[in-house]
Amino acid sequence: MKKHPLSTYAFIWFCNLLAITIFVLDFEHFNFSTETWVHFVIWTGIVVIARLGGLFAFTGSKLSYGWATAVEFAAVLILPFPLLCLTLLISTILIISKRVIDKHPEPFVGPDFNASNIVISGFISVNFFHFIMDGSFGEYSFAPTLALILATVSFALFQMSIITTIIALDEKINWFKAPTLTTDSLISETVFIFTGALLGKMYMADPFIIIFMLVPLLYLHKLLSRLKDAKLVYIDEKTGLYNYRYFDEKLTELFVKAEERMEPLSIIFVDMDHLREINNTYGHNVGDEAISVVGNIIHQEAGEDSICARFGGEEFVVILKDKGLLEGERVAERIRRKVEENILVVKDDQEVSLTISLGVATYPDTKMNLEDLVEAADKALYHAKNSGRNLVKVYTEEMGEIKASKLG
Missing domain, CATH: 3.30.70.270 (Reverse transcriptase/Diguanylate cyclase domain)
Known part of the structure; x- marks a missing residue:
């Protein structure tokens, strides 16, 4: 098992404490309703399944991290922030429990950081969204589209920046040399997050439309998996080289x-x-x-x-x-x-x-x-x-x- 530098744990706990602070400060401004709780139950189930990696199992392929990201960002757009935090907490507890059962060498390191990253990046992106909608731009017809684009881009930038920082600290490498900043990684992550924005927007317009979205998403994922498998004939499984x-x-x-x-x-x-x-x-x-x-x-x-x-x-x-x-x-x-x-x-x-x-x-x-x-x-x-x-x-x-x- 790799021994992580102290700076890695320090950054993880900084992100965890920042996420907890955001949750506590935002919780008092939330008004609960029956409809909100229904959305919470639906998206908690979707996020849990996505983060555990079983959503696309019946198509014959495993869920990639990218599709989990898409689902998480859709939840950021749909759920009030305190309930988003609660959804991530539930999914994190289940992931850690599964790791403990599977005797993972580090069951507690990782899921908490990923959840905190979503909370921090999601909080920033949601505030960008409201900045456009509640500000002087809100009266224009293009405001919702502009707000959604700004929220999506800010979520992608902050999430990738946080992940890149933890990798740079853990591997003791230059920040700009982290593998997350390669062209392929940036493009694929951006595509998945924009897919999440589309999924969230369509759900807010009509929750039942997600049923029709599910089938093309499943087979698009399967197609991408096949393309990835085709590339794998050139990849060494042990090193990724x-x-x-x-x-x-x-x-x-x-x-x-x-x-x-x-x-x-x-x-x-x-x-x-x-x-x-x-x-x-x-x-x-x-x-x-x-x-x-x-x-x-x-x-x-x-x-x-x-x-x-x-x-x-x-x-x-x-x-x-x-x-x-x-x-x-x-x-x-x-x-x-x-x-x-x-x-x-x-x-x-x-x-x-x-x-x-x-x-x-x-x-x-x-x-x-x-x-x-x-x-x-x-x-x-x-x-x-x-x-x-x-x-x-x-x-x-x-x-x-x-x-x-x-x-x-």
Whole structure:
């Protein structure tokens, strides 16, 4: 189990306390009615099912986090805020209970933060909505649409910002390097939240119309799942990186382009040191976690323009487009240092040190064909392993030898 930094817990509790404060301050302004309680019962059921992941089970696919987000934002728009908080509290208790039954290693960390994030982001978005509707804009015909768009955008921005902050604190990475800020993540999250806005708006117009919305949403979700599954043929399940099949196809494509344009192309071969000893000493579960940690660091440190893949076992490869020998060496050394600085904490607070060896080769510095380039990177890695491990070595044809990195 990963040991979280103190800053992670501090931020979680800050968000929890802020959400509780919002609930308490807003509760006294709420007027209860029978109709409101009916909506509360309906949407509590929907939110609970969505957050537990069973809403789309009968379609043959699991509920993704995105659709839970859509349902949650619809609830933000429909329910008075105190009842929204109560709905999230009920769903959080049920999620934690399920985690305890399933013997999750951290049953209490996560569901509370997710609920607090919705409360905080929802409170801000609802106030933006009322700012438009109750202000000078309220008399215009376009006010409801403008208010809904502003509420949706503000919810998306604040929710993603809070999630990005917790990831940056927990992984000790630059805020702007968090995986939540990739183009695919931002687009998909925005689409889901706008879907939630549409769902909420249609429910407020006619609650029974949600029955007709459910069928297309179910099959749209199933279609997206199939598209995602098609992409998964290129994804390594353990690390989330690309697999060797994708690397092989992409490297061929990029090498042809590099030849045509006479642009540099670097590849880095990475091999974990002493993984067999880790497996023998601590078990394969810890070994799998070590592989996942190293894969995550490689992805974070290589940069967005890179292509990171896992060969299988303890071997990884990085393709650096438009990066020359010196830049490739710097990236490799950055990855090596980050892995070396990372301490994997396992059961009984035992600490496991991780190191990797790396080999770098660059076209056109090496003036090689594709097969020669791959062989050069592999040869550099071989020399790194045989020279004591935890090293970066680069292959340069001009020098006629493999030399140790001087960046460290």
